Amino acid sequence: MIEGYNAGDIPIEFDFGTPGDNKLSCRHENKTWFEYSAAEYLGNGQYRLPFEFAGSDIITMD
Numbered sequence: 001m002i003e004g005y006n007a008g009d010i011p012i013e014f015d016f017g018t019p020g021d022n023k024l025s026c027r028h029e030n031k032t033w034f035e036y037s038a039a040e041y042l043g044n045g046q047y048r049l050p051f052e053f054a055g056s057d058i059i060t061m062d
Contacts, residue, residue, distance in 0.1 A: 015033070017023040022038040039047035045061045053059065 012026060012028045015025040017025065022040055024036045024038055025033045026036075027033045037050040039049050039059070041047055042058070047059050047061065049057045049059060051057065
């Protein structure tokens with residue numbers, strides 16, 4: 001778990017979960033955890049994002 005601060009100096013906690021589970025959780029002020037999915041590796045340098053970016057949810061990394 002990693003702790004940091006946002007622009008308002010509110011403590012923020014990050015939990016990167018188990019390696020390979022593509023999960024990221026964060027919360028502030030000991031409130032409810034918000035869960036997010038990280039990019040899913042598809043192979044051949046391609047990743048599926050949990051959102052659309054530039055009109056697609058698949059990005060290719062060289």
